[in-house]
Amino acid sequence: xxxxxxxxxxxxxxxxxxxxxxxxxxxxxxxxxxxxxxxxxxxxxxxxxxxxxxxxxxxxxxxxxxxxxxxxxxxxxxxxxxxxxxxxxxxxxxxxxxxxxxxxxxxxxxxxxxxxxxxxxxxxxxxxxxxxxxxxxxxxxxxxxxxxxxxxxxxxxxxxxxxxxxxxxxxxxxxxxxxxxxxxxxxxxxxxxxxxxxxxxxxxxxxxxxxxxxxxxxxxxxxxxxxxxxxxxxxxxxxxxxxxxxxxxxxxxxxxxxxxxxxxxxxxxxxxxxxxxxxxxxxxxxxxxxxxxxxxxxxxxxxxxxxxxxxxxxxxxxxxxxxxxxxxxxxxxxxxxxxxxxxxxxxxxxxxxxxxxxxxxxxxxxxxxxxxxxxxxxx
Numbered sequence: 001x002x003x004x005x006x007x008x009x010x011x012x013x014x015x016x017x018x019x020x021x022x023x024x025x026x027x028x029x030x031x032x033x034x035x036x037x038x039x040x041x042x043x044x045x046x047x048x049x050x051x052x053x054x055x056x057x058x059x060x061x062x063x064x065x066x067x068x069x070x071x072x073x074x075x076x077x078x079x080x081x082x083x084x085x086x087x088x089x090x091x092x093x094x095x096x097x098x099x100x101x102x103x104x105x106x107x108x109x110x111x112x113x114x115x116x117x118x119x120x121x122x123x124x125x126x127x128x129x130x131x132x133x134x135x136x137x138x139x140x141x142x143x144x145x146x147x148x149x150x151x152x153x154x155x156x157x158x159x160x161x162x163x164x165x166x167x168x169x170x171x172x173x174x175x176x177x178x179x180x181x182x183x184x185x186x187x188x189x190x191x192x193x194x195x196x197x198x199x200x201x202x203x204x205x206x207x208x209x210x211x212x213x214x215x216x217x218x219x220x221x222x223x224x225x226x227x228x229x230x231x232x233x234x235x236x237x238x239x240x241x242x243x244x245x246x247x248x249x250x251x252x253x254x255x256x257x258x259x260x261x262x263x264x265x266x267x268x269x270x271x272x273x274x275x276x277x278x279x280x281x282x283x284x285x286x287x288x289x290x291x292x293x294x295x296x297x298x299x300x301x302x303x304x305x306x307x308x309x310x311x312x313x314x315x316x317x318x319x320x321x322x323x324x325x326x327x328x329x330x331x332x333x334x335x336x337x338x339x340x341x342x343x344x345x346x347x348x349x350x351x352x353x354x355x356x357x358x359x360x361x362x363x364x365x366x367x368x369x370x371x372x373x374x375x376x377x378x379x
Contacts, residue, residue: 044187048194056199057240059083059090087199101275232362239358247277250284250317257313263306264298265291279353284314332361 024031063086198205213222251274258266273287288310296303332340337357344356 044190045194047187048191049198051191052195052198052202053236054240055087055090055094055195056202057237058093059086059199062086062089062093083200087196101271228362228366231365232358235361235365236358239361243278246317246321247274249321250274250277250313253313253317254287254310257309258306261305261309263295263302263309265294268294269306284310284317288314332357332364336360336364 063082066086066089067082210222210226213225217225251270254273255266255270258269263269269287269291272290273284276286277284279286288307291310292303292307295306337360340356340360341353344352344354344359346352347356
């Protein structure tokens with residue numbers, strides 16, 4: 001090999017990388033600690049970037065709808081006001097959705113759990129009678145049900161004793177909880193302000209990033225990186241839109257079907273299912289558990305009917321609506337949507353479910369492009 005200046009530079013970089021890799025493997029705990037420390041510092045900004053990406057979807061839609069002529073000559077005022085007003089509209093829209101969930105779901109749940117003690121006390125004798133009628137032919141089960149007695153005074157005394165004994169540990173952990181809450185609130189507001197800066201100056205930041213890439217990397221690699229970034233942006237934006245559309249469809253399905261069948265809490269369960277359905281495929285099960293519990297306190301048979309209705313609608317939504325709505329929005333076939341949700345949920349939980357569908361779509365599109373180029377090269 002000719003040891004000219006260029007080859008010597010590559011050789012020195014290779015030796016440096018090898019030494020750093022060996023040191024990192026030997027002191028893995030130090031490396032992981034440093035990575036964790038840096039991640040804690042960067043976390044508010046990473047969260048702000050994620051919030052900006054989500055808010056950019058409604059903001060861009062409102063900007064195109066409200067200010068279609070902002071880039072034309074003679075509309076400088078629209079050009080200056082378009083971004084701030086669109087951002088404000090997107091924030092109002094997101095806050096309105098959250099407010100609907102809070103003011104409809106939370107009060108109903110609070111009222112239900114507030115009267116839970118009296119409701120359960122009135123429900124258990126009914127349930128005992130219902131089970132006796134159900135198992136009337138089985139004398140052993142009937143005799144066992146008749147022997148069930150609940151001593152509410154003893155149960156309350158046991159609960160109070162537990163709270164008294166645990167008061168010390170609760171008091172000692174109050175400071176830690178307060179610190180955690182303050183830290184979380186501070187992180188949230190830093191991320192929110194950072195997301196505003198990103199959204200208000202996204203074109204300038206994008207141009208600066210492109211200049212940085214062109215200054216460091218060859219032109220061909222820069223074009224490919226920009227292509228991957230553009231594809232990822234379109235895919236993730238389409239996924240957010242499709243996921244919200246699918247959640248609205250599922251919530252309306254539950255509200256209409258429960259209203260027709262005269263189930264209680266139709267509006268509450270519909271909104272709750274729509275909100276939890278933002279978690280791909282499996283999120284609606286959370287709404288099912290809460291809805292079944294609420295209906296169980298009113299009528300056990302209707303709760304059983306609600307569970308059956310849920311599984312019917314869930315099969316319809318999971319096998320027909322979701323893969324087509326979300327799958328089409330991200331350009332991913334239905335089978336890969338289900339595979340991405342399963343793998344993402346196994347590796348990273350709820351976050352993995354949200355991320356792996358658009359990520360799989362980007363990988364699918366890039367692999368498809370590579371295969372087509374290889375096939376064209378082979379004629």
